[in-house]
Amino acid sequence: MFRVLWLGLVALAWMAASPAAAKPQLFDDGAPPLQIVITAPFPALVRAAPISTKPFPATLSVTDGDGPAQSMPIQVSARGHSRRIGDYCTFPPLWLKFDKASAKGTLFHGQHKLKLTTYCRPGPDYEQRIVLEYLVYRLYNLLTPMSFRARAAEVTYKNADGRGDAVTRFGFLIEDIDGVADRNDRDRLKAMTHQVRAAQLDAHATARAALFEYLIGNQDWEFLASSPGVECCHNVRLIAARGATPASASAVVPIPYDFDSTGFVDPPYGETPPGLPIERLTQRFYRGYCVSSGEIASVADEFRAHRAQMVAVINGEAQLNEAFRVKTTHFVDGFFAVLDDPARLEREITRRCR
Numbered sequence: 610m611f612r613v614l615w616l617g618l619v620a621l622a623w624m625a626a627s628p629a630a631a632k633p634q635l636f637d638d639g640a641p642p643l644q645i646v647i648t649a650p651f652p653a654l655v656r657a658a659p660i661s662t663k664p665f666p667a668t669l670s671v672t673d674g675d676g677p678a679q680s681m682p683i684q685v686s687a688r689g690h691s692r693r694i695g696d697y698c699t700f701p702p703l704w705l706k707f708d709k710a711s712a713k714g715t716l717f718h719g720q721h722k723l724k725l726t727t728y729c730r731p732g733p734d735y736e737q738r739i740v741l742e743y744l745v746y747r748l749y750n751l752l753t754p755m756s757f758r759a760r761a762a763e764v765t766y767k768n769a770d771g772r773g774d775a776v777t778r779f780g781f782l783i784e785d786i787d788g789v790a791d792r793n794d795r796d797r798l799k800a801m802t803h804q805v806r807a808a809q810l811d812a813h814a815t816a817r818a819a820l821f822e823y824l825i826g827n828q829d830w831e832f833l834a835s836s837p838g839v840e841c842c843h844n845v846r847l848i849a850a851r852g853a854t855p856a857s858a859s860a861v862v863p864i865p866y867d868f869d870s871t872g873f874v875d876p877p878y879g880e881t882p883p884g885l886p887i888e889r890l891t892q893r894f895y896r897g898y899c900v901s902s903g904e905i906a907s908v909a910d911e912f913r914a915h916r917a918q919m920v921a922v923i924n925g926e927a928q929l930n931e932a933f934r935v936k937t938t939h940f941v942d943g944f945f946a947v948l949d950d951p952a953r954l955e956r957e958i959t960r961r962c963r
Contacts, residue, residue, distance in 0.1 A: 635716055636758040636784045638750075643716075643762040643782075644672040647705075649685050650769045658687035658701040659694050667769070669705065673716050681711040688724065691870065697878040698729035700766075705782075723785060727764065728778040729876070733930070736779050738874050740928045741937060743781045745825055745868040747922050751915050752817060755793050755848065755862050758784040761928075779928055786846040789864055798847040800855040802835045805847065807900045811860040816904035818845075818863045819897030820912065823958065824944045826872020826893050828882050832863040873940060891940065893947075899962035909948050916945055 634640075649667035657663060664684040672678045687693050687701040703725045707717050717723075726742060729735050746759035764780040790797045798805070815832060822830055831843040841847065844867040849858040870879045872891035879890045887894050897905075923929070923937055947953045 635720065635782070636760055636788065638758075640760060641674055643760060644678075645762045645780075646670040646765045646767060646775075647683075647685065648767040648769055651766055652768060652773075654685065654687060655700060662686045662688060662693075662704075664704075664706060671716055679715040681708070681715060681717070683707055683711075691878060692729055695878060699731070700727055700729065702727050720785070724783040725762075725764070725780055726759075726783065727766075727780050728776075729878075731776075736928075737930060737933045738869070738876050739779055739781070740926060741874045741933065742868050743779075744923060744926060744929070744937075745871070745873055746781075746783070746866075748825075748919050749821055749865070751918050751922065752821065752911060753814070755789065755814060755864060757786075757789055757864060757866050783866065786848070786864065789846075790848045793848065793862075794851070795848040795862070796851050796853065798849040798853060798855065798858055798861060800841045800847060802837065802839075802841050803833055804841060804855040805833055805858065805861055807833060807898050809859055809861050810898070810901065811862050812901040813904045813908065814860075814862040816897060816901040816908045817911065818865050819895070819901070820905070820908050820958070822865060823893055823895045823897070824873075824912070824941070825868060826875075826890055826940070827865075827868060827870070828885055828887070828890075828894060828896065829867070829870045830865055830896075832898070873937065893944070893957075895958045895961040897958070897962050902959055902962045905954075905959055909954065912948060913945070 647667055647669050650665050654665050664686040667683050667685045668680060669683045670678050670680040684706040686704045686706070688704045689702045692698040693701040704722055705725050706722045707720050709721070712718055712720060726739060728739060743759055743761055746757055749756040750758060760782045762780050762782060763777060765775050765777040767775045786797050810832065818832070829843070830845055832845055833842060835841045835843050842863070844865060846864045846866065847861050848864060849861045853859075868874060869876055870890065872889075872893065875890050881887050881890060881892075885894055919941060920938060923934060923941070929937070947957055
C-alpha cells in the first residue's frame with residue numbers, strides 16, 4: 610500500500626518535471642506566432658528616435674495561442690542604427706523593458722529587456738523583408754543551438770492618446786544573449802574590441818558562423834572588434850565556458866545577429882561596406898578567419914546536410930509571398946552551388962580567409 614502510494618507520488622513528481630508538463634517558454638522551438646498589442650506614445654517616440662533612445666511608458670498585452678491575454682506595464686525605446694537614425698525607415702525597431710514583478714507568472718517571466726524587430730515602412734514589400742530577417746534566425750537555429758532564437762508575432766501599435774488608427778504588422782522578438790548562453794551551459798563573455806584573439810575562438814563554431822554570414826550575404830559583422838567603448842563585437846555576441854574572462858577564455862563561440870543589411874533580406878537602404886570588392890548586397894564575399902579554415906570542409910558538410918530543412922523553412926513560411934519565396938530560394942541555391950563545386954569552394958571561400 611505504502612509502496613504503491615510512494616510510486617504514485619514519484620510518478621506525479623516526474624510528470625511535473627518532464628518537458629511535456631513544463632510551462633511553455635517564450636522561445637520554445639515551433640511555438641506559434643504571438644498576438645501582441647503595445648500601447649505607447651508612439652508619435653513622440655518616433656520623433657525622438659533619430660537623436661534619442663530614451664524610454665517611454667507603455668502597456669503590452671500578449672496572447673499565446675488560444676490562452677487568455679496577459680497585460681503588463683513595460684517601457685519601450687527606439688534602438689538600432691541605420692533603421693533608427695537614417696532617413697529611410699519611418700518606424701524604428703524597439704527595446705521592450707519588463708518590470709520583474711509585473712512579468713512574473715506571464716509568458717515574459719524572467720525577461721528583463723528584449724529586442725522587437727518592427728516594420729520599417731508601410732507596404733507589403735517592406736513587411737516581406739522583416740519576414741526574411743526572421744527566417745535568417747530560424748535557418749541558423751537549424752545548424753546550431755548556439756544561436757539567437759526568434760519568436761514571430763503579429764504586433765499592433767496603438768497610440769496612448771487614442772488618436773489615429775492602430776497599425777498591425779508582422780514583427781519578431783529576439784532572445785537575450787544570456788538566454789542563449791544559459792541554454793548552452795555557458796556564460797556571456799563581456800569583452801571590448803580585440804580583447805579576444807582569433808586563436809581563442811572555437812575553430813569549428815567560428816567557421817560555421819562565418820560560412821553562415823557568407824550564405825546570407827552579410828558583410829556587416831566582426832567576431833573580434835567593435836567600435837571604441839562598445840562591447841565586442843560588431844553585430845556579434847560572444848559566449849564561453851562558465852566563469853571565463855577575456856584573458857582566460859578558450860573555445861569562444863561567436864553568436865551573430867542583426868541580419869537586415871544582407872543579400873538574403875536585400876533592403877532598399879542597404880549599403881555595401883567600403884573596401885570590399887562587391888557592389889551590391891547580393892554579391893557574396895567570404896571574410897572568415899584563416900585559423901578556422903581547417904574546419905571549412907566539415908562545416909560545409911553540415912550545411913549540405915541541412916539544405917532540405919532550410920528550403921522547407923523558407924517554403925513553409927506562410928507570411929512570405931511567392932515572389933519573395935522564389936527569389937530567396939534562388940539566392941540560397943547560389944550558396945550551395947559554391948559548396949558543391951570543389952574548385953569554387955577553394956577559390957571563393959578557403960583562399961579568401963583573413
